[in-house]
Amino acid sequence: MSTMSHPEPKPLPRPSMTYRGRKNVPMGTSDVDPEDLPEFEPFEGAVPRGPLDRGDTLVVQSVDLHMDQNKAAHRTNHFKHDALIIRRGQVFTMTVTFDRAYTPKDEVVLEFTIGHNFLSDKETYISLNLGASTGNKWETRKTVNGNTVTVDIKPVADCIVGMYCFNVIVISMGVFRTKRDPNTDFYMLFNAWCPEDEVFLDNESQRTEYVLNEQGIIYNGETHNVSQRPWNYGQHKRGVLEACFFVLNATEMPLDNRRYACNVARRGSAIMNSQDDNGVLVGNWSSDYSMGTAPTSWTGSAEILLKYKHQNGIPVSFAQCWVYAGVLNTFFRCLGIPSRVITNFNSAHDNDGDLKTDIFVDKHGRMDRRRTRDSIWNYHCWNEIWTARRDLPGVWKARVWQAVDSTPQEMSDGEFRCGPTSVRAIKEGELCMPYDGSFVFAEVNSDLVYHSTNQSGQTEIERVDTAYVGTKIYTKAVGSNGFEDITLTYKYEEGSAGNLAAMERAANLGCVGYRSTPQPTNLTIEIVVPAVQLAQNFNLILEVKNTSTEQQTVDLTATCNVTYYTGVSNGTFKEYRQTVSLGPSSIEQVTIEILAVEYMKYMVDQGTLSFTCVGKIQENSQVVTASRVVRLEVPFLSLKIDDKVRVGQEMSVTLQFTNVFPITLTKVWLRMEGPGDSGFKTKYYNTINSGASLTWNELFVPDVPGEGRVEGCLNCPQLSQVCGMLNFYAQP
């Protein structure tokens, strides 16, 4: 045996921080304040004494990122941002110029890092050896031309999205690294144009709509009377890209989780609301928005995101569902994930994921608010993203739309977030895959169950309506300002074989509704209402139809409520009872006069009127019901551009509004959003009398050629959802 003793190396310093005995180095969660690396790292045993002599080691003189060419090829030239922005899985080009001709003997490495504590195994550290023809993590191809080397680099299609730092390393007796230069930092986005990317979308007009389009339409109102508002996603506006990565960093998600759109969406849906974490938006459904901006007052996402970043992460006040969906949509499109905002009409909520929404009526047919906990929202907005799902089995891995919802709802697995969940799986009733499938399934598929309570407190089910919830689901159509009805992507036709099979599968996983068939009646009630403007008197008609060959007498009770768009009543302003006798096969109409003075005192923002009519047939004690929600129409804002629009020149936009209502409007906020970096304008009026008109003029300077849009919005306690928009074309 022969052993030689080495001198013992000097003891290692005790680490200054132990991360509380639980962790070694924490994984980076942010791409800001990137870690600097030394400009020279000598090899061991080669520590130079005296001044460093680089010998004939190559020296980097400049790096050209070919900004315009790369941005055009990667479709990121719309971003108002000076840095390079590229999409993963797609070649970009850079040229490095040295102090002398590059030879195959020179060892040059391109080094890409993201955040702190980068690690090559976590894909936060990428080094590309220019000498190697294969073996680099990202494909490279170089062209040498004397002192310059031009390199085509293709990042892998599942690399981390975020801000990368870039260095050139020359290796001789140590590692010579270029001095840290923030000008060569660049952003990496998801790539819907790359077939290897999980978010690949194989249709150019869809990619243009769902990634690049800034000008959205969000549907609202109620199922019989759909309305809409413009929404400016503004993902390319100056500062919005940084704001979106600020939000992504705020999720504190380990950097390598950012490789997957599903993770980004899951965490993104949690960070959009201020519950649980200091998320982007504070929800408020109270009608009191004096401590912030009313949800109905925003014109788009950019103002909100910029404010959140400017406030360094203090939540912005206030939001309701379309604001959450609008801002989350900007976040997705900005990061390159195809996404859209959808609106589900008659959306079931607050029912803990079971499939029934229980409505209790007392013996007068009035809704018993003490017992009725569930509610149906007139509409609810959420998002869809287009991505593959590596975490799901078999056929569910394929790229389909995935529902994501950031509105803080009652409870989704105990937290305020929801999804992503495969829309196709919702349709099929396959609800046990992550995340929150049963919650979304209930939103579009719940049954409405009417209960009545007898004298000793015991309740009976009177009627079940299986078709009331999820009546239609709309999203903006591709390439136009019209809508696309996507209801059939969420559910089969009511009563079809596919529908029954999906319900069966869902029931097997604990999503059980009432599958009973309501007993048939020979008497029906229909509530007929004309189109009604806010603050108008009108007549409501109960149309009662006897389809039997017998005489029938029915005791009718109609209850008239003002409700929030969440279906929650703010007060019953009228009750009306009448007994109607109908001969065989006859129709009777009962007319009820509804006066503005009756309902206006209960009015809330986006207030709707909700009518319920319960009829008890004297002859057989059967109960018939009818419900109808009525949106009170408000006018659109009129916008006008005075002249031809040219890039770099002022354009003048005029907003006009006349108070056609018989009431005075108070505390009126007007908002306009137009092109250019300072495109957010607001104006305040203390009162606008009945009949009065206002004209408001603002100047904008378009900064990109092509199509653009100006959005306007008026908001006051008496009147909300008053919006307008105007498209323009900016000449270069």
Next chain:
Amino acid sequence: MSTMSHPEPKPLPRPSMTYRGRKNVPMGTSDVDPEDLPEFEPFEGAVPRGPLDRGDTLVVQSVDLHMDQNKAAHRTNHFKHDALIIRRGQVFTMTVTFDRAYTPKDEVVLEFTIGHNFLSDKETYISLNLGASTGNKWETRKTVNGNTVTVDIKPVADCIVGMYCFNVIVISMGVFRTKRDPNTDFYMLFNAWCPEDEVFLDNESQRTEYVLNEQGIIYNGETHNVSQRPWNYGQHKRGVLEACFFVLNATEMPLDNRRYACNVARRGSAIMNSQDDNGVLVGNWSSDYSMGTAPTSWTGSAEILLKYKHQNGIPVSFAQCWVYAGVLNTFFRCLGIPSRVITNFNSAHDNDGDLKTDIFVDKHGRMDRRRTRDSIWNYHCWNEIWTARRDLPGVWKARVWQAVDSTPQEMSDGEFRCGPTSVRAIKEGELCMPYDGSFVFAEVNSDLVYHSTNQSGQTEIERVDTAYVGTKIYTKAVGSNGFEDITLTYKYEEGSAGNLAAMERAANLGCVGYRSTPQPTNLTIEIVVPAVQLAQNFNLILEVKNTSTEQQTVDLTATCNVTYYTGVSNGTFKEYRQTVSLGPSSIEQVTIEILAVEYMKYMVDQGTLSFTCVGKIQENSQVVTASRVVRLEVPFLSLKIDDKVRVGQEMSVTLQFTNVFPITLTKVWLRMEGPGDSGFKTKYYNTINSGASLTWNELFVPDVPGEGRVEGCLNCPQLSQVCGMLNFYAQP
């Protein structure tokens, strides 16, 4: 047509609270401060004028809940609690005595309510009509005997667990209700004895162990040298039942979600830790516990739960994994869910659900702490509950053990909670079902990957160890103080067909490890260590074996660390390098002297020594590695009972300890937990000199006959996990 106009009812009052326009009545989440109901509710139109004349309406004179008989039948007589405690799905009996004989004409209803805003459709309001033979939600059978009616009631097997209020209603011209009496409030628990209950466990000795046994053993130490500590679950101690329901109420889970053990476990795992919510326990792995009680200092769960309730929900300091698991186990057993604490040795953590734990070594074979983020815990404890899973498809619905973990870990879907997840699904690699399957799978199945870093910063994989993680999984055996090895319930044998299939399925869902086979070497290193006491000097032996027919020379580097039980290093106290030449087929031993003075200055609570040896073979540049964790043994505490033990009489317990270590112990906390309501004792010593002994005597008063146990524990900064226990039998 003939219509008659009714008088309009008076307008309803405007609701005083709108719940911010989002909700109607909020669902109850708590069973405390139950809502009172009026003693008389007249029927409409029957409002009596003048003093109420009850006529010959039955009047309830008394209610007998047959406390002893029901508690014995429901196996709840161990609870130190005055109220009735029953298990669902099982008949209990009550007798109602009236002022006159009950006749079939009398309409009597038994009314059970839980919490506020109770609703019959949410199962929070149950009314049982005594006259009905069928149609009641809970089965009833009555025996009439003159003035008394004895009723057998069988609550459904999936009813809500919690505290119910009880009233008797007599209906004549209105509802006459018994006056609210807190003495008839009763608790409903899960029922492992009921075949219809989802937590049914078809084995009496298992039910006795997993629901009724208070005296636990929790395993710790390291895989080569397993140790244990006693843990008193104390689920039957006075106040613990209320404390457990206090915790359940603190989850703010809608009451009807309590019907399912899976929901209780999911929310329970979140509420046990103080992250995200004001949960029960504050985690602390820092070795500084001056602001609370050291995790190693507790003897059981009861003291913690009682303190949490007493403090009205302020988290208790401090916990590490076995404390979380111990308290959560008490919570489950107290509520009637069969549960156990398990210990996984070499538990992979902090690796975001992928299947590899990356260890970086520098060119000297030292672990590179800057790059090594992941860690392997020497052991980690979590819980299992026995329940069916209605929310899972097909075969996964069956009753099996489900893993639940309340230790706040790195990240499990972004939150501090984990599970429940089917242990059988973990074994099969079926990881896409809720909740957190891939996280638990990684804890028991990760590969250990050794990376080395070359000069230009690029890393290479040197070795992969597929068998290091999840070496064994232990739980206390049924009916004894021995252990049961349940490793094979979590994983197939390494390398078996079942193991490969499970890995394949997991990989298909994104859980990908390194499946590469390490290159074979003809040289192995083994680290041989004797059993070592804390503060002892000892010799470590590197046994190097050349199995080739050639001469081999290997450069060895051994690194010696003090590590937390979480695998995180608190400092390298020694490095040793030596080159060894081995002839063909020969073995060489290298002896390294390890001195207590070297490692004691880095010592932390539960500190272990970890040795890593890396050898580079000069002839072929191959790398061989060996790792070994060494637990430093500490003595057990000696406990002695001086006399015969009788219920109601003082028993004297003596704890003895001698400081056999060459160091002075400072700030020493002693703890004893014994029978009786005031069974928690503590004692403090400022110093215990080397060689000194202490004797501590305490009196306890056993309050239940039968087997019992006293636990003792000594804790100080120099010494932890010093415990003792002593079983006794209390004569009636």
